[in-house]
Amino acid sequence: MYEELRSELKKRKRRITAQREMILKIFLESKxxxxxxxxxxxELLDRNIRISKATVYRAVELLVDLGFLRRLNFGDGIYRYEIVDRSEVESHQHVICRVCGKIKEINSEMVKKIVSEISEKTGYIIENHDLKFYGLCPDCKRRLSGG
Ligand SMILES: [Zn+2]
Ligand SMILES: [Zn+2]
Structure with missing residues (x-):
C-alpha cells in the first residue's frame, strides 16, 4: 500500500511526506x-504527532483524489473517510444509528441483485453506489426502551 502511494504521488509530482504516509497508516489500521x-x-496526537486540522484535511482529500480513501457523508455535516480496499470487488453498504452515530457495514445480496437489475435495465456499467440505512442500533434501542 505504501509503495503504491509513493508511486502514485510521484506520478503526480506530489511530495510524499511522512505525514501523508502516517495518515494512510491510521486508516489502514482502523479498517x-x-x-x-x-x-x-x-489518532495522530495519540502517536505524538501534532498536525493542524487544515493540513490533515488537505492530506485526506489528496488521498481521496488518489483513490486510497473514500469520502462518506452520513448527513451529520461531517465528512468521514474510509480506506478503499482495492481487492474488494463489491462495495458495501452502511447502517447508521441516528442516536449514537455508530456505523455498521453490511454486504447485502439484495443490493447486488438491485445493481445488476439496474445495469440490465439501463445498459449502464454500475461502478459505484451509495446506499445508507438510518435507524437505531441495538444498544440505543435497548437504552431507549428502558431495558
Ligand atoms: Zn446507537
Ligand atoms: Zn464503510
Missing part, C-alpha cells in the same frame, strides 16, 4: 471504521 478529520487528528 471498518469511518474517521472524520477530527478523529484522524486525535
Amino acid at each position: 471498518g471504521r469511518h474517521l472524520g478529520v477530527e478523529e484522524v487528528c486525535r
